[in-house]
Amino acid sequence: MADLLRRAGERDRRVWMFDSFEGIPPPAQIDGPDALDWATNRNGPLYFDNLCVSLEEVQRTAVELGLISYVELVNGPFERTLSENRHRIGPVAVLRIDCDWYSSVRCCLDNLYDLVVDGGFVIFDDYYAYDGCAIAVHEFLGKRRLPHRLESVLGDENGIEGHQIALFRKGRTEWKWMSQVCRAHQEIAALVPLGSAFILADEDKWETGEFVLGHRRIPFLEKDGHYWGKPLDSETAIREVERLRQAGAAFIVFAWPSFWWLDY
Ligand SMILES: C[S@@+](CC[C@H](N)C(=O)[O-])C[C@H]1O[C@@H](n2cnc3c(N)ncnc32)[C@H](O)[C@@H]1O
Numbered sequence: 691m692a693d694l695l696r697r698a699g700e701r702d703r704r705v706w707m708f709d710s711f712e713g714i715p716p717p718a719q720i721d722g723p724d725a726l727d728w729a730t731n732r733n734g735p736l737y738f739d740n741l742c743v744s745l746e747e748v749q750r751t752a753v754e755l756g757l758i759s760y761v762e763l764v765n766g767p768f769e770r771t772l773s774e775n776r777h778r779i780g781p782v783a784v785l786r787i788d789c790d791w792y793s794s795v796r797c798c799l800d801n802l803y804d805l806v807v808d809g810g811f812v813i814f815d816d817y818y819a820y821d822g823c824a825i826a827v828h829e830f831l832g833k834r835r836l837p838h839r840l841e842s843v844l845g846d847e848n849g850i851e852g853h854q855i856a857l858f859r860k861g862r863t864e865w866k867w868m869s870q871v872c873r874a875h876q877e878i879a880a881l882v883p884l885g886s887a888f889i890l891a892d893e894d895k896w897e898t899g900e901f902v903l904g905h906r907r908i909p910f911l912e913k914d915g916h917y918w919g920k921p922l923d924s925e926t927a928i929r930e931v932e933r934l935r936q937a938g939a940a941f942i943v944f945a946w947p948s949f950w951w952l953d954y
Pocket residue numbers: 708709710711712713714715741742743766767768769788789790793794
């Protein structure tokens with residue numbers, strides 16, 4: 691996350707990292723059998739010394755990566771540090787909750803949910819792994835009567851395929867649409883040679899800028915570089931395609947939901 695901020699040239703945002711740096715507290719009954727098994731099986735491959743990593747080691751790593759100026763490290767139990775520091779954090783774009791057990795997850799939601807901006811993401815690493823995490827999420831949403839839909843995301847963690855997490859987005863819910871448009875942009879970029887212009891018939895629904903990953907996008911219909919509405923009839927469409935072709939457009943992309951093309 692800090693590296694993304696650096697690459698984006700962001701100077702005013704920080705990654706706030708809260709941890710006791712002492713390993714995780716013991717699980718309780720509510721965390722479920724998998725949690726209790728994990729805690730008793732100290733020789734298990736995922737025990738890693740109770741996930742204990744010192745503050746100094748994390749600081750040293752951040753310095754080595756040149757990222758120390760992008761992070762704020764807060765040392766101590768959430769039960770104290772979150773309420774003490776909440777007022778210093780400011781608006782939160784992504785709240786990533788990766789602390790396993792019911793009481794820790796609840797504590798994070800109770801203290802930090804209200805800081806998440808409209809459109810921000812809340813991510814739960816352990817929603818599928820431990821009962822307590824799932825109970826904390828549902829209890830919090832139920833108590834506040836919040837209608838957020840949980841989405842599950844499959845990814846890999848340290849090369850292990852199939853790591854599944856859950857997330858919800860606060861407020862607006864059109865992020866799936868945005869990610870589809872993003873994927874379509876990547877497909878276009880892979881097919882259209884770099885530097886070529888292409889016509890995008892999307893009835894201006896994609897809200898795409900003038901360039902898509904280095905390719906100039908020409909709206910259809912076009913006037914002075916801007917979208918100019920649907921063609922009146924087939925002749926207009928053909929004439930306009932020809933005009934844009936002569937002006938350098940080498941490709942045409944028909945985008946859902948550009949329904950004019952189905953009718954004509
Ligand atoms: C699974 S580890 C994840 C650490 C880190 N997010 C990462 O990916 O490397 C869970 C972390 O939550 C921390 N943790 C859990 N409950 C906590 C609490 N109540 N207060 C402070 N830290 C806690 C543990 O110390 C541990 O480092």
